[in-house]
Amino acid sequence: MRLAGSDVRCVRGGREVFAALDFAVDAGEALAVTGRNGAGKSSLLRLIAGLLAAAGGTIRLDGGDAERTLAEQCHFLGHRDGLKPSLSVRENLEFWRDFFGGESGLATEASLDALSIGHLSELPASYLSAGQRRRLALARLVATKRPVWLLDEPTSALDTQAQTLLAGLMAEHLRSGGLIVAATHDALGISARELRIGP
Secondary structure (H helix, E strand, C coil), X not given: CEEEEEEEEEEECCEEEEEEEEEEEECCCXXXXXXXXXXXXXXXXXXXXXXXXXCEEEEEEECCCCCCCCHHHEEEECCCCCCCCCCEHHHHHXXXXXXXXXXXXXXXXXXXXXXXXXXHCCCEHHHCCHHHHHHHHHHHHHHCCCCEEEEECCCCCCCHHHHHHHHHHHHHHHHCCCEEEEECCCCCCCCCEEEECCC
């Protein structure tokens, strides 16, 4: 499996964010997208996820599931955690499992335990700290299997223990043949090639 972009151009709000961008990442590899604030790191992830349309160039996934679009094979974890505050931790994760298809991956309880928040399963999400909310968002990655992980500042709000848990989950995803593209200012805790956007 190989995710590749060729001559990709991004325009947002009438402003060219980047142009002539080439990248490639193979199964079992991670790509760390770096650059200054506003360089287009998050925009690149959104282009790959199908949340934005490219102004030029191509992005494609070779060797994935031919019956699914690229977007259907991606987990996109953005800055916002996508949680309903009135739902419990368990209900939030079950909602996302159902939304993503839920046919594979860890069971709900095992997914929460993988991020060390199983003991919070019946607590309303509104009571969670920022780090706990981030852990719940990350639990979606293991609750439903998708080969492409698009992670925008994945270590944001995480303490050292949670960063170690995340690094372990990412390493296991790569070992199982998945790939990761992460926009980050911080070390990911795993081996990754770097793609720098902008000067």
